[in-house]
Amino acid sequence: MNELTVIVTARYGAAELRKTLDALCDQSTEAFDVLIVLRGEDPDEAAAAREFCDEYVGFRLLQAGECTAAAARNLGASNAGTPLILFMEGGDYLSPDSVEAFLETAKKTNADILAPRLYISGENEPYYEPWCELLAPAGGVDRFDTALLHTLHVPGRVYRKKFFDLYSLRFQEAGPYSIAFFTAEAVFRCDAKTEGCVGAVFEDGAGVFRRGFAENAAPGSETLERCGRFCDGLLSTVKTLLEEESGRFDGDEYTFQEAVSYCFELLTEDLYRRFWYLTDGDVAALAARYDALSALMTKDRREKLPKLYPDLRFPSMYMKRQDAAALPMVSLILDPRDPAPLNAFLASLYNGRFPFFEIFLPQRFRDGADAFWLGQENLHVLPDAGFFAAARNAAAGVQISVKDLTPLDPKLLPGLAVVRAPHSFYQYIFALRRKKTGAKTALKKKGANIR
Numbered sequence: 451m452n453e454l455t456v457i458v459t460a461r462y463g464a465a466e467l468r469k470t471l472d473a474l475c476d477q478s479t480e481a482f483d484v485l486i487v488l489r490g491e492d493p494d495e496a497a498a499a500r501e502f503c504d505e506y507v508g509f510r511l512l513q514a515g516e517c518t519a520a521a522a523r524n525l526g527a528s529n530a531g532t533p534l535i536l537f538m539e540g541g542d543y544l545s546p547d548s549v550e551a552f553l554e555t556a557k558k559t560n561a562d563i564l565a566p567r568l569y570i571s572g573e574n575e576p577y578y579e580p581w582c583e584l585l586a587p588a589g590g591v592d593r594f595d596t597a598l599l600h601t602l603h604v605p606g607r608v609y610r611k612k613f614f615d616l617y618s619l620r621f622q623e624a625g626p627y628s629i630a631f632f633t634a635e636a637v638f639r640c641d642a643k644t645e646g647c648v649g650a651v652f653e654d655g656a657g658v659f660r661r662g663f664a665e666n667a668a669p670g671s672e673t674l675e676r677c678g679r680f681c682d683g684l685l686s687t688v689k690t691l692l693e694e695e696s697g698r699f700d701g702d703e704y705t706f707q708e709a710v711s712y713c714f715e716l717l718t719e720d721l722y723r724r725f726w727y728l729t730d731g732d733v734a735a736l737a738a739r740y741d742a743l744s745a746l747m748t749k750d751r752r753e754k755l756p757k758l759y760p761d762l763r764f765p766s767m768y769m770k771r772q773d774a775a776a777l778p779m780v781s782l783i784l785d786p787r788d789p790a791p792l793n794a795f796l797a798s799l800y801n802g803r804f805p806f807f808e809i810f811l812p813q814r815f816r817d818g819a820d821a822f823w824l825g826q827e828n829l830h831v832l833p834d835a836g837f838f839a840a841a842r843n844a845a846a847g848v849q850i851s852v853k854d855l856t857p858l859d860p861k862l863l864p865g866l867a868v869v870r871a872p873h874s875f876y877q878y879i880f881a882l883r884r885k886k887t888g889a890k891t892a893l894k895k896k897g898a899n900i901r
Contacts (some may be wrong), residue, residue, distance in 0.1 A: 795858070862884065
């Protein structure tokens with residue numbers, strides 16, 4: 451009997467599913483099973499799944515109907531017949547030696563959770579998630595390990611099926627953060643033994659920069675509340691464990707402060723990028739959550755926040771939408787040669803963790819923009835006649851002229867915002883950084899193996 455079942459939850463179409471299944475077929479070992487859980491009614495996706503199941507031994511298909519990814523994972527886990535489970539979604543990728551590395555590490559260590567490297571493809575510049583890079587080569591990971599704390603929410607891990615059978619853990623089926631809730635429960639409540647697995651590389655195909663917030667979407671108050679509950683539960687659990695182990699709790703313990711920092715990072719990275727999807731009431735709730743976390747931090751850590759997040763404005767990052775629109779760091783003046791990718795370009799801005807920008811668009815391109823973007827306070831449509839003069843006169847931030855609407859890498863604008871240079875240099879710096887990331891993309895499309 452095989453030791454591992456890869457559960458692939460499918461929702462994003464046949465092409466995305468094929469990418470994932472092809473990666474599994476290219477593995478250096480065949481000693482694993484694949485269970486495809488279809489979440490929708492896409493006939494092409496179902497046909498692709500059946501094609502792989504008919505051709506490859508160990509591939510099975512399960513029809514889940516309309517449900518969330520978390521519900522599909524739970525259904526897949528209940529139908530898996532192996533001690534180890536790896537969860538993927540259509541569009542995810544696994545490097546060819548990954549399954550073999552997982553199996554070897556599991557056999558050597560008898561670990562409950564195996565943590566691979568996490569590769570972020572983005573739209574332009576690829577990179578490895580830095581906390582996962584610290585965790586992957588580690589052995590016998592302590593449950594208070596900084597890298598483990600900061601990666602509770604990331605996908606791509608292998609779990610023991612005993613979490614479902616013995617501990618009755620389940621992915622929470624409503625809303626986001628189901629992976630974070632599940633992993634935190636496994637690590638802290640069940641005292642899971644975690645091992646890094648540097649030989650495995652997982653690429654998350656479901657990033658917000660590719661698909662926006664449609665899945666588990668609720669970018670507003672529901673998502674804020676759910677993230678808040680996760681943070682409160684995590685901090686309470688860590689506090690309790692520290693009290694049990696040491697007999698006292700002062701609040702300045704390193705591990706507790708790391709947990710607070712992780713919660714702050716989670717809000718910043720996973721929620722603050724939703725700024726233009728939030729109401730002013732949501733932003734006020736977010737500000738209250740930030741302030742509550744800040745109050746738990748030691749003075750030293752609190753003073754380091756502006757240095758850790760130099761592209762965010764403290765405390766004015768809590769401003770109302772209209773205030774943020776009036777105080778941009780960067781003013782993008784669009785005059786595209788090809789307006790076709792306009793919406794993809796706008797999505798790369800509004801889905802990024804950098805709300806301090808404004809956009810000027812000529813009237814002739816207005817009809818090509820999605821109504822959602824046109825409704826944003828920081829997008830300004832100006833008459834074609836005298837467009838550049840009017841835009842430059844109205845721009846409140848550093849002015850950048852954009853003719854190429856290739857989606858921006860999510861790290862470009864935050865990096866530009868903290869550059870110390872005369873404003874006349876910013877156009878050059880912007881173009882230079884786009885060229886650098888664009889060259890990587892072009893080479894990858896030509897087949898170069900760039901990581």
